Amino acid sequence: MVRAQLGNIPIALVSATPSLETIVNAEQGRYESVHLVTRHAGAVLPEIDAIDLLKTPPDRGSWLSPPLRDAITETLAASEQALLFLNRRGYAPLTLCRRCGYRVQCPRCTAWLVEHRLAERLQCHHCGYSAPLPERCHSCNAEESLVACGPGVERLAEEVAMAFPQARTIIAASDNIYSPRAAAELVTQIETHQVDIVIGTQIIAKGYHFPLLTLVAAVDADLGLQGGDLRAAERTYQLLYQVAGRAGREEKPGRVLLQTYMAQHPVIEALTAGDREKFLAAEKDARRAMDMPPFxxxxxxxxxxxxxxxxxxxxxxxxxxxxxxxxxxxxxxxxxxxxxxxxxxxxxxxxxxxxxxxxxxxxxxxxxxxxxxxxxxxxxxxxxxxxx
Ligand SMILES: [Zn+2]
Ligand SMILES: [Zn+2]
The missing domain is CATH 3.30.70.600 (Ribosomal protein S10)
Incomplete structure (x- = not known):
């Protein structure tokens, strides 16, 4: 931006989900905005619905609610593909001692270690520290007392394999898709219908479009909304909006389901109502009231x-x-x-x-x-x- 200004060079910022800063700059006349009204290949925007987990919770120890399981069943019956989006690498985000309550933490960070069951290790996603799965609790020395809490993509894949044993599934996370070549292979596998269910983190959120992918589900749409971060709501909105864009981009209309415990949250309401303007207006008011950027x-x-x-x-x-x-x-x-x-x-x-x-x-x-x-x-x- 600064370079363009110095050289008096015109510059175009292109995004389906511009940041609030950029939108306010456009409104105040610093930028000029150009809208692309029709969607890629003229496909219709997918319908986005929330699954209220307070009303239809998943079974104990599982993460797919009955309505989502039904939707997956229908999708597979139609020989189409589903994407289950969960922005959490590994097997479980937390390992807890059942006996003393100890939470396995990184020795170098204020962060829990994440279990990667396929690699048989615990990893810190912030500093790269890694250790084998311990046999005993570090705190009370109990044996076999450590339990995995919460789902990562590996654990979700386990549940999918149990619930849909006939379906061909693949995990798409940076742990296994770590090179452009691996990414290209993944795209080919999905495009040529060698997989039925993709279980992916945010690496799958952008850009791709697959003709047979007609169901996209955010397994935990609330993830990211709790952080005390200024842009948490906006970023969650953008990420879910991008993920939703994976559904039905060619001739087939897509369907998007958001599993949430906060169906009344402004982000979830704006997504299901297809009302980006309303969400941005609320977010803008909140930031202006607190003198936060961009105000x-x-x-x-x-x-x-x-x-x-x-x-x-x-x-x-x-x-x-x-x-x-x-x-x-x-x-x-x-x-x-x-x-x-x-x-x-x-x-x-x-x-x-x-x-x-x-x-x-x-x-x-x-x-x-x-x-x-x-x-x-x-x-x-x-x-x-x-x-x-
Ligand atoms: Zn660490
Ligand atoms: Zn313990």
């Missing part, structure tokens, strides 16, 4: 280091010298999301400012005034896309 500026400062006391001291120093006036407000220090990441302790300060404030200059002045313990690092993130 105000937000800067996250992450102070990190291996020595926890030094990190706390550095964070407190920054807090003491923080600029606070009618244009700028600083919150914190507080433990950052992932207070421990890759062996480094992390604290966070958030600077909120009116839109017209030059936040880069304000942060520069602020950091120049602060005194630093050695070996403590500060990372500055202006209008952060994510808080992690």
């Amino acid at each position: 105000g500026r937000l800067v996250a400062l992450i102070i990190s280091g291996t020595d926890e006391a030094a990190v706390d001291e550095g964070a407190r120093n920054l807090g003491r010298t923080a600029p606070n006036n009618e244009m700028i407000r600083v919150l914190g220090p507080a433990p950052a999301p992932f207070a421990l990441l890759r062996g480094r302790h992390r604290r966070r300060l958030l600077l909120k400012a009116k839109r017209e404030v030059n936040v880069q200059a304000a942060v520069r002045d602020w950091l120049a005034r602060a005194r630093w313990p050695t070996k403590v690092r500060v990372q500055v993130d202006v209008d952060p896309y994510s808080f992690f």
Whole structure:
């Protein structure tokens, strides 16, 4: 963008789901918007329905609700394909000791280790730490007391194999689709109908279109809505919208089902009503009321280091010298999301400012005034896309 501005070069931003920032820029006349009204190949937009899991829950220890099982059965009977979307790699996101309640955690991060049953290992998805599945609980030393909690794509594949033993299924996650060649093979397998059910993470969300894929289901549409992240709702909306776009892109109309415990959530309601404008309007009002981007500026400062006391001291120093006036407000220090990441302790300060404030200059002045313990690092993130 900056390069285009310097060289006076026209630039086109292309997206089916532009960010709120981009939309507001267009509304305020900084960008000009051009709409593509018809969908690829003229196919109709799929119908999106919510499955309220409070009313029709899956059986204990399973993740597919009766209505979703019925929809899969119908799809297979019509010799068509289904995509089950679950944005969670591995077998289970949490391993818990039944006896003492211990949760198996990464030694270097504030994060649980994820079981990868096919690889027979526990993995940290944040730092790459990996260990064999333990035979005993680290905390109470009990044997065979560890149980897997919650589903990842591997566990979902297990349930699908039990429920639909005739169906040919494939997992599409970065663990097995790790190269352009593997991705091309996957696409061929789906296109030539060598698989009936695809169980995939977000790597399957974008771009592809498969003529026989007429059912797309988000197994846990609520995933991502709970994060205390500024853009959690917007990103979940975009991701589910993109996934929904996989259904029925050619001649056959598609069907999209969202399994949710929060059928009244604005994101779910907007998706099922096909009302993107309404969702964006609500999201915009909420952000404007809190002076959040794109209506105000937000800067996250992450102070990190291996020595926890030094990190706390550095964070407190920054807090003491923080600029606070009618244009700028600083919150914190507080433990950052992932207070421990890759062996480094992390604290966070958030600077909120009116839109017209030059936040880069304000942060520069602020950091120049602060005194630093050695070996403590500060990372500055202006209008952060994510808080992690
Ligand atoms: Zn880790
Ligand atoms: Zn235990």
